[in-house]
Amino acid sequence: MIKVGIATFQFADNYGAVLQCFALNKAISMFEDVSVNVINYFPYSFAYRKVYESEYDKVRWYSKRKKFKEFLIEQCGMDEQTTNIIDGRGYDVVCVGSDQIWNPKWDYKEYLLQHVGKNVKKISYAASLGCSVNEAMVKKEFFDDALSKFANLSVREEEHTDFISEMSGIKCECVLDPTLLLDVDLYNDLLEGNDFYKESKNDYIFFYWLDHDQNVYKTASLVNEIASRRGLKVKHTVWQKNSEILFPDGECVFYESIEGFLSLIKNAAYVITNSYHGTIFSIKFGVPFYTYVVESMKSRFSTLLTYGDIKERLFVSELPQINDDIDFELINKKINDKREDSIRYLKNAVMTNSLEKG
Numbered sequence: 001m002i003k004v005g006i007a008t009f010q011f012a013d014n015y016g017a018v019l020q021c022f023a024l025n026k027a028i029s030m031f032e033d034v035s036v037n038v039i040n041y042f043p044y045s046f047a048y049r050k051v052y053e054s055e056y057d058k059v060r061w062y063s064k065r066k067k068f069k070e071f072l073i074e075q076c077g078m079d080e081q082t083t084n085i086i087d088g089r090g091y092d093v094v095c096v097g098s099d100q101i102w103n104p105k106w107d108y109k110e111y112l113l114q115h116v117g118k119n120v121k122k123i124s125y126a127a128s129l130g131c132s133v134n135e136a137m138v139k140k141e142f143f144d145d146a147l148s149k150f151a152n153l154s155v156r157e158e159e160h161t162d163f164i165s166e167m168s169g170i171k172c173e174c175v176l177d178p179t180l181l182l183d184v185d186l187y188n189d190l191l192e193g194n195d196f197y198k199e200s201k202n203d204y205i206f207f208y209w210l211d212h213d214q215n216v217y218k219t220a221s222l223v224n225e226i227a228s229r230r231g232l233k234v235k236h237t238v239w240q241k242n243s244e245i246l247f248p249d250g251e252c253v254f255y256e257s258i259e260g261f262l263s264l265i266k267n268a269a270y271v272i273t274n275s276y277h278g279t280i281f282s283i284k285f286g287v288p289f290y291t292y293v294v295e296s297m298k299s300r301f302s303t304l305l306t307y308g309d310i311k312e313r314l315f316v317s318e319l320p321q322i323n324d325d326i327d328f329e330l331i332n333k334k335i336n337d338k339r340e341d342s343i344r345y346l347k348n349a350v351m352t353n354s355l356e357k358g
Contacts, residue, residue: 004036005091009099011042015261016277020098023178025076037077060255067257088116095123098178100130104139112146123349126156126175133163143167152349157299175342184284194259206268207236208278219292222319223272286328307335
């Protein structure tokens with residue numbers, strides 16, 4: 001039995017971060033004679049942002065964090081005890097990824113696995129730098145020579161493959177985000193027996209917005225236009241200044257569970273978002289979407305564009321023309337072609353016997 005530990009951003013206050021962790025765990029667990037769980041790594045320097053403006057919001061936020069933790073323990077076998085060091089003890093393989101674990105501006109060096117012993121194999125799956133290659137080059141000392149000690153390397157964004165290959169001396173591959181490795185039925189299984197918004201299927205727009213900047217107001221105008229044209233309600237995650245977003249009857253759903261989040265996408269008439277994973281799950285569930293692409297996310301969407309023709313669903317400055325037409329069958333066919341290669345990489349990385357070189 002090969003024992004695999006996953007080290008990722010499972011602690012993040014973000015639905016996509018938790019779901020990519022769930023997906024990677026499920027993908028690895030499908031291999032024969034493999035056991036896998038999530039290392040409950042929590043960086044010293046990380047602190048949750050205070051999103052609450054009242055005692056009521058504070059209680060709801062803590063409730064959300066509890067839901068996330070319970071999901072990770074029950075669905076991913078996450079250790080209950082946190083650790084500040086990833087040392088690999090008790091594992092044959094430690095896999096880092098996905099998400100922005102190698103973003104040099106955050107300086108989370110534990111994801112370079114420098115405390116993991118030579119008897120443990122180090123691999124990455126769909127790791128992301130979360131920045132441009134030029135920005136990474138400026139801070140390349142962050143990586144030192146740590147990457148050369150890995151047995152297998154893969155990243156999520158195509159533009160980072162050459163950089164990681166040069167830094168490590170190992171051929172780096174570009175693979176799918178873990179959430180795209182699983183069949184949609186596995187996500188539907190999570191929702192079985194879950195009645196979250198079951199009574200209001202397809203009568204609302206889900207406005208899933210990460211962070212808050214000036215673009216939330218511009219994007220809200222698209223939300224309101226579609227809501228007005230189609231006679232739809234709005235469910236949103238804009239938890240600050242709701243009265244300024246122009247849909248006073250909208251319902252804030254910022255504090256929902258992982259299953260609730262998936263249900264919100266699956267049952268929506270439209271999804272409008274600036275989220276990479278919000279976009280991915282709209283594709284998985286076949287829900288029409290529009291995605292505002294922020295500068296820091298351009299590389300991941302550029303890669304996603306190579307898997308499916310979604311260009312008309314993305315916008316940066318000009319708001320898109322409203323169009324319900326989207327060929328999900330073709331998009332999913334292209335993604336499935338890439339999925340075979342990604343699973344092949346992951347299986348080889350986990351199952352072969354070669355250890356790190358250092």
